[in-house]
Amino acid sequence: MKPLLIFLRAIALTIFALFSGLISINAHALANDHPGFFITPDMQFDYAQTLFDQKDFIAAQVEFKRFIHFFPTDPRHDRAGYTAGVALFRSGQYYEAAKRFDKIIRQSKNIDTPWTRQSSFMQSQAFEAMGNTGYAQVVLQNHLKLTRDTDTKDRIYLELARMHIQNTASPGKDELDSARKNLMLVSPEKQREYKVTKQLAAIDNAVNAPTKSPVLAGILAIIPGGGMLYCERSKDAFISFCFNTGLIWAAYTAFDHDNPALGGVITFVETGFYSGNIYGSITAAHKYNKAARINILNKTFNFKPGFDPVNKSFFLKLTHGF
Numbered sequence: 001m002k003p004l005l006i007f008l009r010a011i012a013l014t015i016f017a018l019f020s021g022l023i024s025i026n027a028h029a030l031a032n033d034h035p036g037f038f039i040t041p042d043m044q045f046d047y048a049q050t051l052f053d054q055k056d057f058i059a060a061q062v063e064f065k066r067f068i069h070f071f072p073t074d075p076r077h078d079r080a081g082y083t084a085g086v087a088l089f090r091s092g093q094y095y096e097a098a099k100r101f102d103k104i105i106r107q108s109k110n111i112d113t114p115w116t117r118q119s120s121f122m123q124s125q126a127f128e129a130m131g132n133t134g135y136a137q138v139v140l141q142n143h144l145k146l147t148r149d150t151d152t153k154d155r156i157y158l159e160l161a162r163m164h165i166q167n168t169a170s171p172g173k174d175e176l177d178s179a180r181k182n183l184m185l186v187s188p189e190k191q192r193e194y195k196v197t198k199q200l201a202a203i204d205n206a207v208n209a210p211t212k213s214p215v216l217a218g219i220l221a222i223i224p225g226g227g228m229l230y231c232e233r234s235k236d237a238f239i240s241f242c243f244n245t246g247l248i249w250a251a252y253t254a255f256d257h258d259n260p261a262l263g264g265v266i267t268f269v270e271t272g273f274y275s276g277n278i279y280g281s282i283t284a285a286h287k288y289n290k291a292a293r294i295n296i297l298n299k300t301f302n303f304k305p306g307f308d309p310v311n312k313s314f315f316l317k318l319t320h321g322f
Contacts, residue, residue: 041071045080052087061087078104078115085119089126098126111146124159133163154190157182161199165301168206169294171286176203176293202300209292217285218278227281231288240277247273 048063064084068077085100101123108116120143127136140156147153164179180203183196191197212231221227225241228234247270254263 039070041067041074041076044070045074045076048080049083052083055090057087057091060084061091078108078113082115082119082122085122089122089129094126094129098123098130101126111143112149112152117143117147117149117152121155121159128163133167137163150187151190154186154194157185158194162301165203165297168297169290171290176207179203199300202297206293206296209289209296211289211292212285214282214285217281221278221281224274224277227278228284231281231284233284236280236284240280244270244274244277 044063044067048060048067051057051060051063061084064080064087067074067080068084071077074080081100081104085097085104088094088097088100101119104119105111105116105123110116111120120139124136124139127133127139137160140159144153144156147156161179161182164175164182167173167175168179180200183199183203186194186196217227217230219227220230223241224244225237225239228237228240247266251263251266251270254260254266
């Protein structure tokens, strides 16, 4: 009986060994038939770049961030971060783009590396796109203090000059003197290339443009429409004259016909319109002066309408000229 049990046990062990071997072989074959899918740095970067080239900026910035996360030691790390920022900028996510560029600038050990330098310019553009020209200038001024590269300094001077000229188109601002100072700081080697002399001449012509005196416009407005006529706004002058003289005549007629109540009401209304006539004439002089400068500047620098998403207002945007 005992030899029989030993024999049966041996057969069972043999069958188990054969079965285990079949499973192992089968598993090995399955693994070869269905290999694992591994993403290499090149595959991920190329995919993100393809999305960017196809202008699918939202998807592109996600894939570049994924590349940065999974391959932090890849030499294209800064390039991927910069391109992700550009994708955010072009998709209209200006605040997120500014944060992305700021991260590159802060983490960089050398302010003059290509991606750090470009990040400073793009962060400035992001702030400008948000309507915050002040921050846009601060970003460039900070980079200017740290860089030793002459070409970079020249680009910063040109960008600051452009912003000052653009700000001059805004009501109540005159930054042409600041624009002139920045243009004059451009290196002599680059002044001819960037046509600095032509730009300075345009600024001088704008500063010396014929102007209207707001004080004189207000004095002439004592005669309704006189200030508007002085500012070369003949239609507004005619309307102001007719409206104000009509109300004055109506008030006089009411008092003359012993109707002081009606005369008082008309006089009260006319006081508001008459004051508006004077204030409007002063404002018209300021607008005339601003328009005269813009017309001269526009012969050298091109302006187009822009929209400030923060203050929800329109403004003139300098598109190029440098």
